[in-house]
Structures are given as C-alpha cells and as structure tokens.
Amino acid sequence: MRSALFVPADSEKKMARGLECGADCLFVDLEDSVAANAKPAARQMARDFLLHARRRASRPLLYVRVNALDSGMTDADLDVVMAGGPDGVLLPKSQGGCDVQHLSAKLAVREAAFGLPDGATQIACVATETASAIFGLSSYKGASRRLAALTWGAEDLSADLGAETNRLPDGAHAPPYQLARNLALFAAVAAGAQPLDTVYPNFRDEAGFEVECLAARRDGFTGKMAIHPAQVPVINAIFTPPAAEIARARAIVAAFEHNPDKGVIALEGEMLDKPHLERARKLLARARE
Ligand code: COA
Ligand code: MG
Numbered sequence: 001m002r003s004a005l006f007v008p009a010d011s012e013k014k015m016a017r018g019l020e021c022g023a024d025c026l027f028v029d030l031e032d033s034v035a036a037n038a039k040p041a042a043r044q045m046a047r048d049f050l051l052h053a054r055r056r057a058s059r060p061l062l063y064v065r066v067n068a069l070d071s072g073m074t075d076a077d078l079d080v081v082m083a084g085g086p087d088g089v090l091l092p093k094s095q096g097g098c099d100v101q102h103l104s105a106k107l108a109v110r111e112a113a114f115g116l117p118d119g120a121t122q123i124a125c126v127a128t129e130t131a132s133a134i135f136g137l138s139s140y141k142g143a144s145r146r147l148a149a150l151t152w153g154a155e156d157l158s159a160d161l162g163a164e165t166n167r168l169p170d171g172a173h174a175p176p177y178q179l180a181r182n183l184a185l186f187a188a189v190a191a192g193a194q195p196l197d198t199v200y201p202n203f204r205d206e207a208g209f210e211v212e213c214l215a216a217r218r219d220g221f222t223g224k225m226a227i228h229p230a231q232v233p234v235i236n237a238i239f240t241p242p243a244a245e246i247a248r249a250r251a252i253v254a255a256f257e258h259n260p261d262k263g264v265i266a267l268e269g270e271m272l273d274k275p276h277l278e279r280a281r282k283l284l285a286r287a288r289e
Helices: 012-020 036-054 074-084 097-113 155-161 175-190 206-219 231-239 243-258 274-288
Strands: 003-008 025-029 061-065 088-091 122-126 147-151 194-197 223-226 265-267 270-272
Touching: 003 012, 003 061, 003 231, 012 025, 012 036, 025 036, 036 061, 036 074, 061 074, 074 097, 088 097, 097 122, 147 175, 155 175, 175 194, 194 206, 206 223, 206 231, 223 231, 243 265, 243 270, 243 274
Parallel strands: 003 025, 003 223, 025 061, 061 088, 088 122, 122 147, 147 194, 194 223
Antiparallel strands: 265 270
C-alpha cells in the first residue's frame, strides 16, 4: 500500500468518501478519532461499511484500527468488526512482538467464529506511541506471519513524553521523533514488514507535506498514512516508482544477467555491485505491485 487514509468510523460520510478518493488502504478508525460514548455505534457502522465495501469490484484494502490492548475495549471492537471480514487490523500503542502475538490469538478466535480463513487477517502496528514502545522495536521480527506493516507516531509519543511539541519551527520532527521514525524504519525492514510513514496533521500545508513524503521515500519508507483525502493523490504519486527509475532498475538487472561471472560492473559511469542489484530488484517488485 502506498497510501492509507484514516476514516473515523463514526462518520458514514467520511467512510463513503474514503472509498472514492483513490487510497490503496482505508484505516477505519475506532480509536483516537472516535469519542468514548460514540464507540459502540461506531463499531456497528464500521462493520456495516466493511460488508458494503467488500462487495465492490474494485476497492482499497480495508483495515480497522481497534482500541489499544490495554484499553479494555479491543475485544468488544473485534467482536463486532470481525463480522465484516476486514483485510487487516491496525494496532495502536503496540509495545512489541508480544502484542502482535496477543492480537493474533484474538483474531484467530474470531476468524473461526465468523467462518473466515485461518490467518487471513493481517496486522499493522503503530509501533512508537509510548516511550516504552521504543524499547520493543527489536521484537517484531518473527512475531507473526500476519504482520504486514509497521508505522510510527509522533502525536501520542509526544503526549507520553509530556513534550511541548514534536516539530521544530521549520516543520521538521524534533530529534526524539526522528529517532523514533528511524528506529521504526529499521524495525519494519528487519521484521519483513512494510515501513509506512506517519501522518502529517497540518493537512492544509501541501508544500510541507510533499517535503515529508519525499524524505520518507528517500529513506526507504514505501508508503505514508493520510488523514485527509487531499493527501492521497500526493502520496500515490510520490510512492509510485517513476518510469525513469524503473527503466534504470531494469537496466541494472539486465547488466548483471548479461555478466553472470562479474560481481562488479560499470553502467553509465557508475560502479554497481550487489547492493545496487538488490535495490533495483526491490524497486521492480514494488513497481509490479
Ligand atoms: N476521510 C474521508 N473524508 C474526509 C476526511 C477523511 N479522513 N477528512 C475530510 N473528509 C471530507 C470531509 O468530510 C469533507 O466532506 P464534504 O466536502 O462532503 O463536507 C471534505 O473531505 C473536505 O474536508 P475539509 O473541510 O477540508 O476538512 P474537515 O474540517 O471536514 O475535516 C478533519 C478535518 C481533520 C476533522 C478530517 O480530515 C478528519 O476527520 N481526518 C481523520 C482524522 C483521524 O482519523 N485521525 C486519527 C488518525 S491520526
Ligand atoms: Mg493516536
């Protein structure tokens, strides 16, 4: 997924609009964007939306962001929304691989109860929302084959830290959040999960948003979360490998195929060896998706 748009589950209008805006994935939200007293109704609305959206011939991936495992609400969320057969569940405030396994067991129970294929529901985690979660980042590797993506968050982390802000005056993340971002990137790649960049809350600032998308792509993130439909086309454009890069990657792969005995070759004045070949293959795999 290049783009994953949050749609609050207590808003039929936003869920419906989410389906039309070109997002690769919708994160139907039962957590922070839904007030406590609206959660019971939002669960039913999320389930009904999933049942409706799944019938469409062409649709985005459908994930539900449940409430955190320590909220006491996760089971109530899953009891309702799993009847809608989501493609995945986004786990907020995740503390590490143990939380993935805990959620995985809860999903297995509901998959059996609702006649869904065993293991079909994927998991994505927001992996940096508390100070303690930072120390769990090394534990995602091998946690579960359901784990499809890892993302990170600066909003809840700054609340946990009691920080004044998480951004510098120029809009860039302050050092503690850059560290969280970078560690989440390493954790995702180490775990074989997709690294997904965090949200950009200032949704009217298109220039700042684009800068952050480009920096994410440069460093290895392969998609970004959105909070507003206007952010989706920008993300999709930036995270679609450009034709020139695809052509260059094809040329690199071809050059190595034509020189099977060589570890290092020169192409248009550049030295290429194994990491360049690996990068080219990864880009082509992403382009195929
Ligand atoms: N998904 C789908 N539709 C959305 C949307 C979203 N995330 N955000 C806005 N829209 C819709 C609005 O409903 C509005 O529709 P309308 O033209 O039919 O009235 C249209 O897009 C334009 O919205 P706009 O007026 O620019 O913004 P807003 O003030 O209505 O909404 C937010 C601003 C931040 C409240 C809204 O974008 C939102 O709810 N975002 C998601 C928040 C969330 O889920 N947070 C948790 C993860 S961090
Ligand atoms: Mg939050």
